[in-house]
Amino acid sequence: MTVNNGFATLAALCASVFVVGTSEYLIAGLLPQVGEDLNVSVGTAGQAVTAYALGVVVGGPLMALLTSRLPRKGLTIGLMLLFAAGSAISATAPSFGLLMVGRVVSSLSHAAFLALALVTATRVVPAEKTGSAIATVASGFTVATLLGVPLGALLGQGAGWRAPFTVLTVLSLVGTVLLAAVLPRQEAPSTRLRDEFRVVARRPVMLAIATTAVGFAGVATVFTYIAPLLTRVSGFSATAVSGLLLAYGAGGFLGNLAAGKLTDRAMNATVRGIFGGLTGTLLLVPFAVVRQPTAVAAVLLLGLLATATIAPLQGLILHHAGAAPNLAVSVNVGAFNLGAAAGSVIGGALVAAGALRWTGLAGAVLSLIGLTLTGLVLPRKRTPAKDAGHGASFTT
Structure with missing residues (x-):
């Protein structure tokens, strides 16, 4: 092509x-x-x-x-x-x-x-x-x-x-x-259903899917309730919050593209760096939102990191999936949604308990769990690409 x-x-x-x-x-x-x-x-x-x-x-x-x-x-x-x-x-x-x-x-x-x-x-x-x-x-x-x-x-x-x-x-x-x-014409895959099931059942694939769900839950715990957090705790107006959310989305767009390029160079370092950055950012959110300048910085940083997990985690799934990636990638897509739902429930429980300001701490814990899981799933040595689906460098 x-x-x-x-x-x-x-x-x-x-x-x-x-x-x-x-x-x-x-x-x-x-x-x-x-x-x-x-x-x-x-x-x-x-x-x-x-x-x-x-x-x-x-x-x-x-x-x-x-x-x-x-x-x-x-x-x-x-x-x-x-x-x-x-x-x-x-x-x-x-x-x-x-x-x-x-x-x-x-x-x-x-x-x-x-x-x-x-x-x-x-x-x-x-x-x-x-x-x-x-x-x-x-x-x-x-x-x-x-x-x-x-x-x-x-x-x-x-x-x-x-x-x-x-x-x-x-x-x-x-x-x-x-x-x-x-779209180019592609023949039907020769893999069987049991090949797809075997891929999902592999320990690294299951861990990568769990990392996706847990890591995105950490983001969702804060982001689902970010508007009331910024109005009630930071004191921003509704109009200002709309502008911040627009900036958050723009940061997500740029962070996703940047993460894709970094994944091409070194997937291990990219995954660890993003989860480490998310953990630190979420940990600081409860303390940053009490002042408007630091609240703005926290929102922008969170936006840059929130969607940056997509490229390296999907690349990781493809690396471990071999010739039967379709079910594994589909399950991983669902894991993002599952993480978003779980994060909103956790954040909602904190808000109901009067702990709106502290949703970031719960998000940081979840992100830290995701960081820990990456230590179990990331390849420890550089693995040469076998095909176009496994093209990232897995350097530590």
């Missing part, structure tokens, strides 16, 4: 991931409108968020297994069409029950599509660019958080909650056309 074709493939995958990523959190900002239109409470409407998350965690690996022997290009296009169908059902749902169906249908393609996109990205670049390729595709999610979700929520508030889902349906169809045009 030529460099230009590889770039076009990465661009199409990134754009498609942006669409899928926007859908995940979009409805969270539209719950009052959804509840009023479909005659349910806001709390009940919030179950649409839960249903999507469960669909990603449970449905992603299931879809990866059911489609493990299908040709990769056709499967990628099919998953994007499945997402479009779910978005269309959501946009036209006359009842809350059908909205839930639409959300679940969309979620079934989420983890499987992202896993396939990440694996495909590593196949269209030179072996030494694996980390950068993963980060490029994953940046679609960071841009979705930075721009897609707030713009979608703004559209929903002005034109009704169905409008953003209509736009997502159209964009997903456009993404399907792009993928059909630029």
Whole structure:
């Protein structure tokens, strides 16, 4: 594959991931409108968020297994069409029950599509660019958080909650056309289902997945409640918090891309450095937020590090997965969502106990556990790349 074709493939995958990523959190900002239109409470409407998350965690690996022997290009296009169908059902749902169906249908393609996109990205670049390729595709999610979700929520508030889902349906169809045009043809994998199960059952893979879940839970413990933390403890206005969250998202975008390049050079050092930095930053958050200048610095630093774990951890999974990476990567995608859910529960318990300021300490403990787990899973010696999916340098 030529460099230009590889770039076009990465661009199409990134754009498609942006669409899928926007859908995940979009409805969270539209719950009052959804509840009023479909005659349910806001709390009940919030179950649409839960249903999507469960669909990603449970449905992603299931879809990866059911489609493990299908040709990769056709499967990628099919998953994007499945997402479009779910978005269309959501946009036209006359009842809350059908909205839930639409959300679940969309979620079934989420983890499987992202896993396939990440694996495909590593196949269209030179072996030494694996980390950068993963980060490029994953940046679609960071841009979705930075721009897609707030713009979608703004559209929903002005034109009704169905409008953003209509736009997502159209964009997903456009993404399907792009993928059909630029994706290289790939034969169906020769691996069997038991090969996929054996990969996930490997101790290093299980530890890497656990590292993903625990590490991201540490970030979510603080980030889920960062708005009340900044208003109640730091004393920022709601407008200032919006600006800080925008800066946080921009930092996440830059941190993800930087981590991809660092992963290409030295994965071990990158993973340890990011988890060490996260642990230290989260530990300082409770003390930094009492003064506005240090609170700003903490938010910016946390933004840079929060999504920087994606490229090295997915690269680590690919390194240990060998020729059967699809289920393992899909499970790892679910682990990010599981970590986010666990972190929000832990942070919520602290907030309920009146310890909003101290969520960072709980996050630091979780991040430290993630750092400890990396010591068990990282290769101890430099391992030569076996294929395009194993291209990072694993230097200590």
